Each structure stands twice: as structure tokens, then as C-alpha cells.
Amino acid sequence: EAQVTQNPRYLITVTGKKLTVTCSQNMNHEYMSWYRQDPGLGLRQIYYSMNVEVTDKGDVPEGYKVSRKEKRNFPLILESPSPNQTSLYFCASGRSSGRALRTGELFFGEGSRLTVL
Amino acid sequence: GQQLNQSPQSMFIQEGEDVSMNCTSSSIFNTWLWYKQDPGEGPVLLIALYKAGELTSNGRLTAQFGITRKDSFLNISASIPSDVGIYFCAGQNYGGSQGNLIFGKGTKLSVKP
Numbered sequence: 184e185a186q187v188t189q190n191p192r193y194l195i196t197v198t199g200k201k202l203t204v205t206c207s208q209n210m211n212h213e214y215m216s217w218y219r220q221d222p223g224l225g226l227r228q229i230y231y232s233m234n235v236e237v238t239d240k241g242d243v244p245e246g247y248k249v250s251r252k253e254k255r256n257f258p259l260i261l262e263s264p265s266p267n268q269t270s271l272y273f274c275a276s277g278r279s280s281g282r283a284l285r286t287g288e289l290f291f292g293e294g295s296r297l298t299v300l
Numbered sequence: 301g302q303q304l305n306q307s308p309q310s311m312f313i314q315e316g317e318d319v320s321m322n323c324t325s326s327s328i329f330n331t332w333l334w335y336k337q338d339p340g341e342g343p344v345l346l347i348a349l350y351k352a353g354e355l356t357s358n359g360r361l362t363a364q365f366g367i368t369r370k371d372s373f374l375n376i377s378a379s380i381p382s383d384v385g386i387y388f389c390a391g392q393n394y395g396g397s398q399g400n401l402i403f404g405k406g407t408k409l410s411v412k413p
């Protein structure tokens with residue numbers, strides 16, 4: 184089954200404790216991206232990757248890091264989480280060619296709800 | 301950066317009613333897409349539009365790509381309870397940044413049986 188898998192789905196942590204949210208896709212997609220969803224603000228892009236070893240900042244990259252060492256995985260790293268990073272996070276993947284996301288269709292994971300105390 | 305203005309922010313309707321929502325931008329887009337997010341899940345693509353003026357249907361859903369390439373609308377006919385969720389428009393500009401896909405803030409739809 185084609186899917187994007189995120190882990191953990193739910194996490195409560197404390198300020199400053201480093202954490203990683205993993206994302207894996209089995210569709211051989213070149214493009215992967217992280218979004219955060221907050222009430223009234225919609226989906227805001229954190230980082231994206233057009234292909235292996237290629238990553239770029241989105242709208243709200245501060246406080247986050249990513250890496251794309253393998254095509255299927257795109258982990259989101261919070262080096263020193265703060266309460267304003269409490270949010271619902273989504274990983275998504277899609278096909279890209281060159282610098283463009285092909286067709287615009289993204290496949291989303293089920294989300295990771297993070298609470299930072 | 302580029303922004304999409306999606307309206308309305310929320311809608312409360314009776315089952316059986318028709319629904320209309322739209323998205324506008326100050327910039328032109330090459331592609332317009334509509335996604336739906338069911339409660340507790342990630343968004344899923346409903347309709348993709350690739351040509352200005354294009355009108356596309358998917359069951360009870362109809363979407364149009366505006367002639368000016370700066371807007372799009374989504375209509376849902378004869379709403380049912382499972383239409384509940386958040387609907388996002390998204391625009392793609394091949395010359396833009398952010399991975400070429402920009403999302404609106406969403407329209408939250410509630411359907412009363």
C-alpha cells in the first residue's frame with residue numbers, strides 16, 4: 184500500500200529536549216516536505232526537499248532542521264524545542280522533475296501531534 | 301511571498317445544501333488544486349486543474365480554474381455528513397519557491413444532519 188508514515192503520532196516533551204520526527208514514503212517520490220498546521224493559520228511549510236541531498240527552507244524554518252540522505256526518508260529535527268513549536272506536523276511526498284513539483288499532487292502522512300511543555 | 305486568500309474560513313450548513321468556496325491570489329498560478337482533510341487525518345487531493353478556464357468534476361464536487369489564473373472555486377452539491385472536514389486550495393507556480401506549492405488557510409465545513 185502506497186503511504187507516508189510518520190512517527191511518533193503523538194508526543195509530549197519538555198522545552199530543550201531534542202527530538203526527531205521520522206517520515207518515510209514507499210512511493211519512490213523525489214519530493215518531500217514538512218508542514219505544520221495551527222488553528223487559523225492553515226498549512227505552513229517548514230522545509231522541503233526536491234531530491235536526495237537537496238533541501239530548502241519553507242515559510243517557517245526557524246527552530247527546525249532536516250536531512251535527506253535517502254530518497255525514502257525525510258526526518259524533522261527539533262534541536263531545542265520550545266512551546267511555540269507545539270503543533271500538528273505533516274510530512275508529504277510527491278513526484279518532482281528538476282526544480283518543479285510534478286502535477287502538484289502531494290501524499291500526506293497522518294500527522295504527528297507535538298506538545299512542548 | 302505569494303499568498304492565497306481562501307474564503308469562507310468556516311461554514312455551517314444543513315445536509316442537502318450546496319456549498320461554495322473560493323481562493324484568490326494576487327499572483328498567477330499554473331495549477332490549482334483542492335485538498336480535503338478529514339478529522340484526524342492528513343489532506344487528500346480532490347481535484348487538480350491545469351488549464352485556465354478548466355471546469356472539472358469529481359462526483360458531487362466541481363472546481364474551476366479562473367480565466368485570470370488568479371482564482372479558483374470549489375462547489376459541493378447536495379452535501380452529506382461525510383463532507384465534514386477542512387478544504388484547502390493550493391496553487392502551483394513553476395517559477396516560484398516553496399517547492400512550488402502554496403496552500404490557502406482552509407475552509408472548515410460542518411454539516412448538520
